[in-house]
Amino acid sequence: RVHGDRSGFGLLCPGTGNMRLVSFLLSLVPALTWIPKYTLRNIPGDLAAGLTGGVLYVAQGLSYASLAGLPPVFGLYTSLVPVVVYFLLGSCPHQSVGPVAIVALLVGSAVERETAAHFAGAVHSAEAEVSVRVAIAGWLSFAVGGVLLLLWVFRLGIVANFLSQPVLVGFTNGSAVLLAVSQLKDTLGIKISASASAVSAIRSAIEQRSHVNGWAALVALSSFAFLVAMSQAGKKWPRLKMFPWVVVVVVIATSITYAQRLDQGTARLKVIGKIPSGLSIASVPEFSLALLRATIVDAVLIALIMYVSSISTAKVLARRYGYAVASNQELFALGVSNVVGAFFSSFPPSGGLGRTAVLAASGAKTLASSLLSVLIVLFTLLFLTPLFYYTPKAVLAGIVLASVISLTAIKDPIHFWRVDRKDFFVFAVAATLTFFLGISLGLLLSVVVSLVLFLVATSRPHSTVLGLVPNTRLFRNVKRFPSAICFPGRVFFRFDAPLYFANADHLKDCLVTQGAAAAATASPGQAPVVVLDMTAISFVDATGLSALEDAKGELDGMDVRLALTNVIGPVRDTIVRAAGGSRSFSLDADTYADNGSALEALVGKVAVAAAAGAVDEARVASLTSGNSSVGLDSYDSWPFDDDESALDKSL
Numbered sequence: 001r002v003h004g005d006r007s008g009f010g011l012l013c014p015g016t017g018n019m020r021l022v023s024f025l026l027s028l029v030p031a032l033t034w035i036p037k038y039t040l041r042n043i044p045g046d047l048a049a050g051l052t053g054g055v056l057y058v059a060q061g062l063s064y065a066s067l068a069g070l071p072p073v074f075g076l077y078t079s080l081v082p083v084v085v086y087f088l089l090g091s092c093p094h095q096s097v098g099p100v101a102i103v104a105l106l107v108g109s110a111v112e113r114e115t116a117a118h119f120a121g122a123v124h125s126a127e128a129e130v131s132v133r134v135a136i137a138g139w140l141s142f143a144v145g146g147v148l149l150l151l152w153v154f155r156l157g158i159v160a161n162f163l164s165q166p167v168l169v170g171f172t173n174g175s176a177v178l179l180a181v182s183q184l185k186d187t188l189g190i191k192i193s194a195s196a197s198a199v200s201a202i203r204s205a206i207e208q209r210s211h212v213n214g215w216a217a218l219v220a221l222s223s224f225a226f227l228v229a230m231s232q233a234g235k236k237w238p239r240l241k242m243f244p245w246v247v248v249v250v251v252i253a254t255s256i257t258y259a260q261r262l263d264q265g266t267a268r269l270k271v272i273g274k275i276p277s278g279l280s281i282a283s284v285p286e287f288s289l290a291l292l293r294a295t296i297v298d299a300v301l302i303a304l305i306m307y308v309s310s311i312s313t314a315k316v317l318a319r320r321y322g323y324a325v326a327s328n329q330e331l332f333a334l335g336v337s338n339v340v341g342a343f344f345s346s347f348p349p350s351g352g353l354g355r356t357a358v359l360a361a362s363g364a365k366t367l368a369s370s371l372l373s374v375l376i377v378l379f380t381l382l383f384l385t386p387l388f389y390y391t392p393k394a395v396l397a398g399i400v401l402a403s404v405i406s407l408t409a410i411k412d413p414i415h416f417w418r419v420d421r422k423d424f425f426v427f428a429v430a431a432t433l434t435f436f437l438g439i440s441l442g443l444l445l446s447v448v449v450s451l452v453l454f455l456v457a458t459s460r461p462h463s464t465v466l467g468l469v470p471n472t473r474l475f476r477n478v479k480r481f482p483s484a485i486c487f488p489g490r491v492f493f494r495f496d497a498p499l500y501f502a503n504a505d506h507l508k509d510c511l512v513t514q515g516a517a518a519a520a521t522a523s524p525g526q527a528p529v530v531v532l533d534m535t536a537i538s539f540v541d542a543t544g545l546s547a548l549e550d551a552k553g554e555l556d557g558m559d560v561r562l563a564l565t566n567v568i569g570p571v572r573d574t575i576v577r578a579a580g581g582s583r584s585f586s587l588d589a590d591t592y593a594d595n596g597s598a599l600e601a602l603v604g605k606v607a608v609a610a611a612a613g614a615v616d617e618a619r620v621a622s623l624t625s626g627n628s629s630v631g632l633d634s635y636d637s638w639p640f641d642d643d644e645s646a647l648d649k650s651l
Helices: 016-028 031-037 040-067 073-077 081-089 101-119 126-153 157-162 165-182 184-188 198-207 214-236 238-242 245-260 289-321 327-344 353-361 368-388 393-407 411-419 421-437 439-459 504-521 542-557 569-578 595-603 605-612 617-625 643-650
Strands: 463-468 475-477 490-495 529-533 561-565
Touching: 016 031, 016 327, 031 081, 040 073, 040 101, 040 245, 040 353, 040 368, 040 393, 073 368, 081 327, 081 368, 101 126, 101 165, 101 289, 101 393, 101 439, 126 157, 126 289, 126 327, 157 289, 157 327, 157 439, 165 184, 165 198, 165 393, 165 411, 165 421, 165 439, 184 198, 184 214, 184 393, 198 421, 214 238, 214 245, 214 393, 238 353, 245 393, 289 327, 289 353, 289 439, 353 393, 411 421, 421 439, 463 504, 463 595, 475 490, 490 504, 490 595, 504 529, 504 542, 529 595, 542 561, 542 569, 561 595
Parallel strands: 490 529, 529 561
Antiparallel strands: 463 475, 463 490
16 A cells, blocks of 8 residues: 555555546546545444435436426436436435426426427327437437536636626526426316426416316415425524425325326326336437537537535535635536436436425435435336326426426526616526526526626726825725825826726827826926726727827827836836837836835825925935935834735834
């Protein structure tokens, strides 16, 4: 055993090169690291969570498969192989990967669209339609996994940041309404086309109000009310969260339906029917360029939503239970889970807060709990599927409706309204577009709207004229600090945004305007100066640098000098790389370390001190006569209330 290697691989792979390979493999397969450290004290919690997770997988799998436009058994298939893959590769010990409502709805949207396009109105059998739906769902799982793995290879998990919180909350709320609308058919026991839009589905339900099945409505709404009540009670009594209440409603509804034969006679309650048993789940995803072109946007959006949902859940639990989650490893684990699952009749699996939170509350310690859950799903597929024959579709609709409550956010929109009305506008647009245009198009357009608003906001960023606050070395907004001192012929101007193509012309116009102000206040014979404080300019692109040089040229024509202060390293590097042109800046002549240094160079230390009231007349006379060997920066009475001056004082 190599020193420090607790996995045992050091026996097989001595040497530095081989140990690097072992380290890489251990990072890819975290299970190889934590399984050897597994202790007996973890067993009780993992057993309890595994049992709870297993029954949740069965109940939710049967429910969420319909959201994906697939027969119920495919929800069970999605709860098998992908869960095992995540067990090996995942970095979050509580994460529960499998069918998730929001992802299933995204998949269902694409499946319905592409199935309709495939048959194009032609007459076809039910078996043929199911075959096409399964093929499309399998391909989506493969494609989503491919997108996630590409993000992992290039470490591009950061792209999920383009889904801002207002967009995500708006999208989730809009999707929650779509989820509820999608269950109208089974909740009311009426006929609604699977491809109907949300508005059409609502209109159809209203038109068929006289044909509503009372038994279906009773089962769905009572199941929904019971699950919501237990969820609310769990907030007061946390132990209630550990119990799989969805299983209770399924068992009760199935038992009553079977005992009273509610699927027959006047009740006409629709049931799941026969569910195939066994493990004939191996399949090869269908691939064609036409299908790739038609679903690539869906795959990207599903991948982003899946990653954001999973990593946010993992981080919440990591903070709560005190462990670290590797974001890039989660991309890898989810990607492989989707790719491998595609070969075993799975639609895209994902992590989600609902089921994961239940497992954590049930006492899960490690991902070993997920193996027990898989065994329960496996046992169900092999021996228990006949028991679900009489499970009403209405009870599955009630389970989905209950999940809508957890997706609906009320406090977030109120927060957006208070913080920034633009964020509330983005939220409202995302929710509205998602509801009326569908999930994929709604989310895509919401992201576009969010980015456009960002560009508009940064194209006219906040900027201000600065003045010296008396008795300090601080420069502040003269509108917020009326006592701040401005010096004739010297304008200190701060631009509060990165300088790039969208706001480059705006900065140039501002500098020219400030140049005119400096020239107007300059004394006869005094050379006016505009000092650009670049504290908030974190980067400059080529367009921004050109605008800066154009502004310098126009100011030179006005006999106004342009100087820079607080230039951060990356921006300074950009200016240096651009040096050599006839209009480029000279960093030595035109830049200063900070505003104080610039002001002292342009006006003089004594003049600054006298104007600011920082020294008395005797001190001014001493400095003027040159008798003092102590510089103004170290004068004892000078307040040190910024970072640089505090450091100077401490040194």
